[in-house]
Amino acid sequence: MALIIWSDKLSVGVRSIDEQHIVLIDAVNELHAAMMKGQGRNILGNLLCTLLVYTRNHFSAEEAMMETANFPGLAQHRIQHHELAKQVEEYVERFKQGDLTLSNRLSNFLSDWLTNHILNTDMEYGPWMNEHGVC
Numbered sequence: 001m002a003l004i005i006w007s008d009k010l011s012v013g014v015r016s017i018d019e020q021h022i023v024l025i026d027a028v029n030e031l032h033a034a035m036m037k038g039q040g041r042n043i044l045g046n047l048l049c050t051l052l053v054y055t056r057n058h059f060s061a062e063e064a065m066m067e068t069a070n071f072p073g074l075a076q077h078r079i080q081h082h083e084l085a086k087q088v089e090e091y092v093e094r095f096k097q098g099d100l101t102l103s104n105r106l107s108n109f110l111s112d113w114l115t116n117h118i119l120n121t122d123m124e125y126g127p128w129m130n131e132h133g134v135c
């Protein structure tokens, strides 16, 4: 079973962003499934790197959207993205060094990291984007 299941509760009200979140959720689910199947380090490492690339691209897209719409919460949101990306980068680095094995702990961290950010922070820009006609 998938670790995170998309539902309308996770919708931020901006379709293009919801689509990107679904891609991120799929990437976390794929990593979790590969880990549960006991896939090798190369496959897991590639999935982890893919997740990091998707994350960086998504954060850049969200920040560009908020900037275009002059969203007042951009600066705070950007700080959170920076911290979140740093956490994933640290996991990737530790995995590369061999001092991290992928475990349920990592899957749970990624799952919480993503859903908490969507529910608590991304949700804040939805009404603004809809009012300012950016989506």
Ligand SMILES: [Fe+2]
Residues within 6 Å of the ligand: 059, 062, 077, 081, 117, 121, 122
């Ligand atoms: Fe965000």
Ligand SMILES: [Fe+2]
Residues within 6 Å of the ligand: 021, 058, 062, 118, 122
């Ligand atoms: Fe997001």
